[in-house]
Amino acid sequence: MKRKINHIVKTLFLLTIFLVGCRDPFEPEVTNQDLAVLVVEGFIDIGGELSEITLSRTSPIRSGLGFRPESGALVFLRSETGEEWAFQESQTGVYSHSAVFDANLTYQLGINTQNGIQYLSDPMTPIITPEVEELGFLQDNAGVEIFISTKGNEEAQYFLWDYEEDWIFRPGVRSQFIFNPITKNVDFRKDDQKIDLCWKSNQFPKIILQNAARFQDNTILQRELVRIPLKSEKLTQRYSIKVRQRAINKETYDFWEILRKNSDDIGGIFSPLPSLITGNINAINSDGENVIGIVSMGKSASKRIYINAQDVAPWPYFIEEYEFCKLDQDTVLIANYEREFATGSRLPVVPVVVVTTTIGFRAATRECTDCTLRGTNIKPDFWED
Structure with a gap:
């Protein structure tokens, strides 16, 4: 979900002005001031999988600027016992580390940016994610639906999924x-x-959430993840999807739910107004320094399936x-x-x-x-x- 928070934050203020405006034509006065708010996004996996923290800056609404990575920062994780792990900048604005962490301790993420501002996350308690019980697909007259089923528990009731799609395609005319x-x-x-x-990938999936407590025995059955419409090239040869499942706490769930609503539900006069988002990251040595984002921690679960053209022919x-x-x-x-x-x-x-x-x-x-x-x-x- 890299860049998703940054993109949505950039448009919130402009959308708010349009949605609350009157029926007469109106040209809003939108400031072009570059607030350059730090945006933090990441998940720390305690099971040895690669953990990534993405740092970026917001852009003025009319600047036309895209993703603005924050490079050269010092990013570290500190346990309640005082032990620290340093993250390395694996690509511009993305800080990575792989390690096995004690699930019984609490942790805080620290960030020191090049401008001297220091940030610290709220204490995080890792959550162990249940395994994916089923990842499958259903075909109907409108296309193919990819779904997931899982079972939560008292410690893992809120779920966040992301996914990676890859598929084979061929050109219009084949030459050897x-x-x-x-x-x-x-x-x-x-x-x-x-x-x-050739192979092609989907790099910008949507936000998918579910509260298992809404269902009997915390069981989530066939939650739709992806809808592949008829005539899509994704299923012309062979298609693969890998889904990563994360159990998160309520604060993280609420953050992503607000972000999802701001991203998916805005668009009409009866749509919800953009909500303000903050997160669990705070500046500790600068009064009034704004920061937006969420970092969570735990052990994720994942599963991959393949669909061949003959499966949906x-x-x-x-x-x-x-x-x-x-x-x-x-x-x-x-x-x-x-x-x-x-x-x-x-x-x-x-x-x-x-x-x-x-x-x-x-x-x-x-x-x-x-x-x-x-x-x-x-x-x-x-x-x-």
Whole structure:
């Protein structure tokens, strides 16, 4: 959920003005002052999984600026016994650490930014997350629904899920050939040169929450996580989803619920007004220094499933980028290979053979044949065929 808090906070003030305005046309006066409020987001896994803390700054509403990572900070975790663990900046604004922590202790996250401001979280008590009981899917006339089932307990009643989607797709026109600038001929592509099968990922999932106490025996049955509509390219070949389940406390649940409402429910005159969000991080050496965000701690649980095209067949699909893709009618003769293929804007696709001799190729544009323009041809490390 990286960048989600920052993006929502940036728009809250503008949305509030529009939603409470009158019916007459109105151009609000929105300050362009750069408040640069620190935004903190993260989950510390006590079971040895990678823990990440993301630090960023808010942007002025009309600045057009996106994610503004906070680099160069000192981030550490301190237990009630005084032991400390330092987080390393693994990428700009993202601080990581892997360790096994005692579930019976309380902890606080500390942050020292380059401008000299120090921040400290409220004390955190780790929560052990129950295992995922079922991760599955249901197909109906509207598409495919991915769902999860789990069972809470007295210590774990509030749940937060996030997920990663990956899927295989193919370009509009498949080519197994490549122009060789040395021989001036057309060769079969090697495995590391293939562009007719790629993987794509979803990096910005929505906020999914549930209070298990609402249900009998704290049992959550088939909570919808993802809806894949008909004609989506995600199910044209093979699809995978990994879901991470976290049990959180009520304070963290309320924080994410406010954020979810601000993100998902705003949009009409009867929608809830944007709510102010703060979190469990506080500045300790600067009066009036604002900070927004939440850090929680515990042991998460995860599960992955795969869905093949034949599992949901027949599956109609439509890929807008390939709507008008087709083979050129004319043949590119051998003598013209270099002129037509050297720039890479057009690629050889189908050999034209007279008797037993290849005299040329029919071609198509790179946009229609090269799937790496929209994804990667490198198989993910976790992928199972």
